[in-house]
Amino acid sequence: MAVQLAALLLPGAILCTFLPVMKVCGAPHIRCAAGRPALLRARAAARMEERIPPSLPEGEKFRKGLLSGGGFWRQTARLLQIAVPMPEGASFKRDVQIELRNGEISLRVAGASIAQGPLQHSVRAELSEWYVEEELAGAPAGTRYFVVDLVKASPHVDWSSPLGGGGGEEARLVIGGVGEAQKKATAQQLATYQALRKLPATSLADVYARPISPPAENATLCYFIGKVAGDHFVDGAAALSAQEVLVKQHARLLLPYVFDGLEDEAIDLWLAPGNSEVRVAQNEITLSRWALLPKPAKLPGVAMCGFEPETHAPGEVPFVARRDASGAPLTGPFQANIQPPGRLSEFLDPPPTV
Numbered sequence: 186m187a188v189q190l191a192a193l194l195l196p197g198a199i200l201c202t203f204l205p206v207m208k209v210c211g212a213p214h215i216r217c218a219a220g221r222p223a224l225l226r227a228r229a230a231a232r233m234e235e236r237i238p239p240s241l242p243e244g245e246k247f248r249k250g251l252l253s254g255g256g257f258w259r260q261t262a263r264l265l266q267i268a269v270p271m272p273e274g275a276s277f278k279r280d281v282q283i284e285l286r287n288g289e290i291s292l293r294v295a296g297a298s299i300a301q302g303p304l305q306h307s308v309r310a311e312l313s314e315w316y317v318e319e320e321l322a323g324a325p326a327g328t329r330y331f332v333v334d335l336v337k338a339s340p341h342v343d344w345s346s347p348l349g350g351g352g353g354e355e356a357r358l359v360i361g362g363v364g365e366a367q368k369k370a371t372a373q374q375l376a377t378y379q380a381l382r383k384l385p386a387t388s389l390a391d392v393y394a395r396p397i398s399p400p401a402e403n404a405t406l407c408y409f410i411g412k413v414a415g416d417h418f419v420d421g422a423a424a425l426s427a428q429e430v431l432v433k434q435h436a437r438l439l440l441p442y443v444f445d446g447l448e449d450e451a452i453d454l455w456l457a458p459g460n461s462e463v464r465v466a467q468n469e470i471t472l473s474r475w476a477l478l479p480k481p482a483k484l485p486g487v488a489m490c491g492f493e494p495e496t497h498a499p500g501e502v503p504f505v506a507r508r509d510a511s512g513a514p515l516t517g518p519f520q521a522n523i524q525p526p527g528r529l530s531e532f533l534d535p536p537p538t539v
């Protein structure tokens with residue numbers, strides 16, 4: 186079923202909107218390569234040898250992998266990218282056959298079958314493109330790559346492989362990440378939180394975090410890190426499932442001395458009813474440990490859930506709850522007669538009426 190690229194150039198071909206876009210490295214190839222320190226080049230080559238393809242910028246939290254036919258795949262929130270090294274002397278026109286339609290891909294490069302079959306999730310074929318890259322960031326210098334950028338129909342879904350079809354079993358969204366990806370996602374989810382909290386059917390939940398293996402002296406501390414909101418039919422736990430990456434990264438940024446360097450799996454999240462800080466502080470509430478949604482459950486869309494990150498003024502003491510391993514208070518409830526520092530005071534005011 187593979188269609189020669191030459192055939193795509195025929196007028197009226199149904200695939201004419203998929204015409205490849207050629208991108209060529211601005212700087213002459215030799216200069217790029219020579220300007221890069223030998224050590225970096227060696228490292229990049231070693232990484233590829235170790236079979237860990239480099240992530241795309243803002244794609245560090247998404248899965249990636251090697252393709253058995255050669256090359257690798259990686260992602261961002263928006264793109265799934267396939268990159269295949271072009272053999273010396275191979276020509277784009279003569280040696281590459283690619284077809285993308287009806288949710289299936291067929292890609293052959295220099296006679297090798299790279300990807301054939303249904304894609305794991307839907308893509309927007311009309312926005313997807315392919316091209317030859319002279320200098321692929323993170324890849325060994327001196328190799329040209331044939332690159333396919335597939336635009337995800339559902340952004341933020343973390344593909345576990347390019348192929349597979351029907352991939353509904355993969356209940357994981359990646360909202361957030363590191364650096365700019367985290368900043369952008371946080372701003373977006375905060376805006377959604379603020380919009381959702383005004384709606385009557387919204388569920389709200391407060392989120393606390395604790396290392397899975399905390400230092401013994403702090404084993405009971407659960408740190409308040411923010412609030413999640415879920416649209417109608419999306420409860421707090423589901424809203425948190427969709428935003429797990431964002432929320433855990435926020436814990437690292439907010440409280441680096443507690444969470445920095447911990448993998449997502451090493452951070453436990455706990456939930457309390459929305460805007461319940463005072464009752465939590467007074468030991469009236471048992472926190473419930475959050476767990477990922479059961480596998481077949483469908484994750485809510487990104488626009489259906491929001492996150493309001495906790496922030497601290499300089500020198501502000503973080504709000505913590507002391508809880509045992511099951512989330513229960515260590516002592517009985519009491520009436521707090523202290524005014525806790527910083528932002529907690531705002532929760533002593535009557536909650537806003539909807």
Ligand SMILES: *[C@@H]1O[C@H](CO)[C@@H](O)[C@H](O)[C@H]1NC(C)=O
Nearest residue numbers: 400401402403406442443503
């Ligand atoms: C325990 O928590 C306190 C206050 O949050 C902090 O100052 C201290 O460094 C923590 N101890 C350890 C071993 O992390």
